[in-house]
Amino acid sequence: MNEPLLWKMSQQFDLVFNIRRADFTEGIGWLMAELEGDEKGLQSGIRWLEEQGVHVDPIEQDVVQ
């Protein structure tokens, strides 16, 4: 929450992000963003975000029903 994680990811893995929607309150928040970059960078960037404790899902969210 206190760190610019998206910016760091963008710099480290050469990704462009575009935030479409977001909502943050104290302690928890979410955002929907489009990520652009090469496949390897995208995979590495998402893995890095998860290592920072961010839960990452594709835009469909849960499809198992």
Add this chain to the structure above:
Amino acid sequence: MAKIKGLRCRECGRPYPAKPLHVCEFCFGPLEVDYDYASLEKVVNRKRIEAGPPTMWRYRDLLPIEQEVPVGEHCGMTPLIRARHLEKALGAQEVYIKNDAVCHPSLSFKDRVVSVAVTKAMEFGFDVVSCASTGNLANSVAAHAAEAGLKSFIFVPAGLEQGKIVGTLIYSPILVEVDGNYDEVNRLCSEIADKYGWAFVNINIRPYYAEGSKTFGYEIAEQLGWHAPRHIIVPSAGGSLVTKIWKGLKEFCQLGLIPECHTRMHVAQAAGCNPIVAAIRNGCDTIRPVRPDTICKSLAIGNPADGYYAFKAVEESTGYAADASDEEIVDGMKLLAETEGIFTETAGGVTVAAAKRLIDTGVIPRDESIVLSITGNGLKTQEVVFNALRPTVSVKPSLKSFDEAIAERPDLEADFISQAPTNIQG
């Protein structure tokens, strides 16, 4: 009559054509069917609905399909029963069971959404339907695809109950068991949906599919004599059902089919997977994902796609929420079976347990009407209750053997033998 205008983003309101789309490309919000209510108001009335078939298709004016004969033509209009024995057990005065454990053809409420989705998929010209499922949806998609003559690809997490696997395979779909947790299945299916041109009922057909759930609420209101009940308790996984029942009741009110919509919607989840319940308890509409750990696999969705909208339905209707431990789920299944003769799956056990909690804690007043949503059949999840049932009595074919066996079972003596009538003549 052109009853739908197209699709519309639930967040930013942008209109889209009625095509197999599900996400707003501008804000990533979910798309929803946009009805022409002004036109519907002129034609939809109680008489027209009552003259329709004894299935959910009596509400076809309020469903987004055009095809004359839908796939799943006999789905819905399941029993709404007054549960007088369960009322006593729960200490409430007016309890009803809406019993989709007997929904046609695959014995769960998923038949409602799938019949709409597969019908729509045919209208769009797809020849393969698909889904990712915890079991009930798999059964239903495979069954409806067979009826429609379509091919089906079904994805499930490994380790599902045998009843749900057999209840899918019998229709000969391609069943893919994914060796991974729910998050991994989700991600895989999102990628597959992107790559292959299939009708994924709960991804690219989702806006149409979800509308089928409204019929659960329509039927409750019609079966109560065109009145909405005071409370409906709904088991929740992805959060869509509670959202759509609420939408259905509001539509009925808007169209003048019921006088008022004063129903309080309550969410029921397993304690081992309760992200929506937790959000409601905390009064925070951000859903915090959890890792499911519950015997109730049909509700084991840790990051519910419609969790936010389920929260809003509960908030708007001034409802609440309750969760149930694994033990309470089994007790709930047994209580419903023992009091009303209805064998529900684990999700139904969650609903019964939640009802007990909400009544005992005073959230639901004992003198108000309550509908329990029973959404699936117990024959599909026999494993979870088998060890909690009364053991069988094994005897040889002789009266002596029977007498001896009974004498060894004090539980039977107390429950049955001492209450037997004594004046029976041979």
